[in-house]
Amino acid sequence: MTTNHKMIARDVSVFYGDKKAIDSVSIDVDMENVTAFIGPSGCGKSTFLRTLNRMNDTISIARVEGTIELDGEDIYASGMDVVQLRARVGMVFQKPNPFPKSIYENVAYGPRIHGLAAGKPEMDQVVEKSLRRAGLWDEVKDRLQDSGTALSGGQQQRLCIARAIAVDPEVILMDEPCSALDPIATAKIEELIHELRGRYAIVIVTHNMQQAARVSQRTAFFHLGTLVEYGETSEIFTNPRQEKTKDYITGRYG
Numbered sequence: 001m002t003t004n005h006k007m008i009a010r011d012v013s014v015f016y017g018d019k020k021a022i023d024s025v026s027i028d029v030d031m032e033n034v035t036a037f038i039g040p041s042g043c044g045k046s047t048f049l050r051t052l053n054r055m056n057d058t059i060s061i062a063r064v065e066g067t068i069e070l071d072g073e074d075i076y077a078s079g080m081d082v083v084q085l086r087a088r089v090g091m092v093f094q095k096p097n098p099f100p101k102s103i104y105e106n107v108a109y110g111p112r113i114h115g116l117a118a119g120k121p122e123m124d125q126v127v128e129k130s131l132r133r134a135g136l137w138d139e140v141k142d143r144l145q146d147s148g149t150a151l152s153g154g155q156q157q158r159l160c161i162a163r164a165i166a167v168d169p170e171v172i173l174m175d176e177p178c179s180a181l182d183p184i185a186t187a188k189i190e191e192l193i194h195e196l197r198g199r200y201a202i203v204i205v206t207h208n209m210q211q212a213a214r215v216s217q218r219t220a221f222f223h224l225g226t227l228v229e230y231g232e233t234s235e236i237f238t239n240p241r242q243e244k245t246k247d248y249i250t251g252r253y254g
Contacts, residue, residue, distance in 0.1 A: 004030045006171055006201035007052060007089075012066035014047050014056060021047045024066070025227045027220055029171065034193060034202045036216035036233065038209060040253065044225040045205045049173050052203065053089035054082050070171070087114055090164030094176040096156035098148030098163075103140050106148040106159055107131060110167040126166055134162035135192050154185025161192065165200075172196065174204040178211065190215050209249065213237050221245045 007029040014022035022044045029035050029052075037045035047056070054075060056062040068075050075085055087110065098106050107127045108117075117123040127144070131137040136158040140151070148159050157177060164172055174193075178186040193202060193215045206212050212219055213233060220230040221240075229236060229245045240246045247253060 004032060006031050007068065007070050009048075009051070009068045010066055012048065012051055012064065012068060014044075014051060015063045015065075016059070017061045021225055022051070023225045025222075026066075027227065027230055029201050029203055030218075031201045032198060033217035034197050034204060034215055035218045035220065036212035037203065037205045037220050037222060038207070038212050038248075039222035039228075040248070041207065043222040045220075045222045046175050047225075048222065049175055049203060049205050052171070052173055053086050053091055054080075055091065057082065087167040088169055089171040089173060090167065090169035092157070092160050092164055092172065092174045092177050095180050096153055096160050098151070098156050098159050100147065100149055102145045103131075103148050103151070103159060104144040107162050107166045110163060114167055116167060130162040130166040131159075133165050133196065134158045135188060135195070136162055152185070154181050154188055157181060157185065157189060158192065161189075165196075169200060171201040171203070174202065176205055176207060179207065186211075209237075221248060223248070 005028045009025060009027045012022060012025045013020060025048055037049060039045050050056050051064050051068060056064060064076060070088065099109060104127055107130050108123050111117045111123065111126050117126050128137060131140060136155060139155060148156065151159060178189050190211065196202060204215060216233045219233040219236040221228045221236060223244055229240060229242045236245060237249060240249060
């Protein structure tokens with residue numbers, strides 16, 4: 001097992017009550033590559049993404065089987081601190097969801113509850129660094145006290161990325177982060193993903209195959225809760241091994 005695998009999932013199945021939503025999926029996520037999950041609506045890609053930071057815990061009828069490790073540690077072990085886990089494995093959702101607070105407070109919130117900044121000067125640095133990394137600093141530096149909800153959709157999404165980055169995560173999960181955005185805002189988020197690659201392990205769920213081809217180096221194709229194929233993005237798109245993948249890529253269904 002090479003050391004660069006940040007997260008390792010083995011035989012992961014997810015049940016909602018009696019319904020099996022994910023069937024025995026095994027996947028590795030590493031630091032060097034952006035990993036994209038693609039597949040038709042309802043194929044399980046977002047459900048699987050949410051197992052990686054235990055977001056399914058919030059659904060009472062959800063049950064997860066199999067093992068998922070972060071740096072060799074079982075994230076479903078009984079002693080795992082879920083709050084800590086979600087700081088290490090951050091999440092950016094489909095719809096930008098800034099807190100109804102100032103831009104500054106949106107970013108400072110996480111570091112404050114995790115005790116990551118000693119005083120205001122240090123917090124100012126954390127906020128600036130996070131907004132710079134999210135490609136937003138120049139646009140908001142003179143209005144940090146304005147409400148985060150007053151920003152445009154694309155800026156709100158970058159604010160949510162800054163908020164995820166602020167607690168110094170190791171992994172960033174993105175669940176269709178551009179689906180509510182216009183093409184210009186989408187291009188900025190894609191550019192940002194390129195810049196963040198290598199600094200964080202990044203997993204993105206997208207229904208947009210062109211986007212997966214542009215931003216990722218590894219692609220996993222899901223269909224009806226199973227992982228059909230996982231490999232280098234260029235291979236998946238130009239030379240898929242499975243007929244089902246080929247049909248999806250060429251637009252026969254989905």
